[in-house]
Amino acid sequence: MLWELRHTPKAMASPRACRSLAMVLGMLIACVHAQGPSSYNCRMAGEAANSACGLPYALSNFQGNFACDSEVLVGRPKDIGELQTLVESFPKVKANGVGGSWWKQNFCAGNDSQSINIVMTELQTTLDSILSPPNPEQWRGAKPPSTFPIQVDEQSRTVTVAAGVPQRVLLDYLSEYRHGTQPAGWTLPAFSWFIDQTIGGA
Numbered sequence: 001m002l003w004e005l006r007h008t009p010k011a012m013a014s015p016r017a018c019r020s021l022a023m024v025l026g027m028l029i030a031c032v033h034a035q036g037p038s039s040y041n042c043r044m045a046g047e048a049a050n051s052a053c054g055l056p057y058a059l060s061n062f063q064g065n066f067a068c069d070s071e072v073l074v075g076r077p078k079d080i081g082e083l084q085t086l087v088e089s090f091p092k093v094k095a096n097g098v099g100g101s102w103w104k105q106n107f108c109a110g111n112d113s114q115s116i117n118i119v120m121t122e123l124q125t126t127l128d129s130i131l132s133p134p135n136p137e138q139w140r141g142a143k144p145p146s147t148f149p150i151q152v153d154e155q156s157r158t159v160t161v162a163a164g165v166p167q168r169v170l171l172d173y174l175s176e177y178r179h180g181t182q183p184a185g186w187t188l189p190a191f192s193w194f195i196d197q198t199i200g201g202a
């Protein structure tokens with residue numbers, strides 16, 4: 001799914017708009033040193049989970065290494081509207097998934113409070129597909145809603161996937177997509193060795 005990111009409207013420069021924006025951002029953003037439940041494990045599958053992982057609350061890779069500077073913020077938007085607000089509000093933005101990175105400079109949006117890493121796994125429709133992997137059989141004879149994070153087009157042999165969906169979830173879904181033209185299911189022509197990395201932000 002493609003999303004359009006817009007520039008901040010001029011109207012948002014008014015004092016009232018700035019106060020409203022500050023309130024919204026306060027609800028959407030947590031500092032990287034904020035602690036979250038240890039059971040999250042970067043939204044990775046059980047066999048791949050690492051207890052050292054801090055995402056989606058702390059900015060380090062899935063092994064707890066290569067952490068971002070403490071000034072960098074972490075955003076966990078639940079929908080596209082919240083995502084757009086965060087993107088429009090910071091000059092330096094980086095998308096993250098499950099922390100499948102071994103390079104701080106590539107993983108972190110910056111090194112100050114003008115930087116924000118946005119954890120794409122927290123978009124509600126994406127998170128639902130991670131916590132409860134979908135079975136494509138449910139769409140037999142029907143088309144998934146447009147908000148569903150995995151859209152298969154058998155005619156064009158393509159799949160459109162929301163940012164934040166782990167490759168493992170995608171590959172499992174495609175392999176079970178057997179009710180259409182391919183009774184053996186589908187796969188991708190190429191994918192990373194580390195299949196728990198996500199689409200659109202490792």
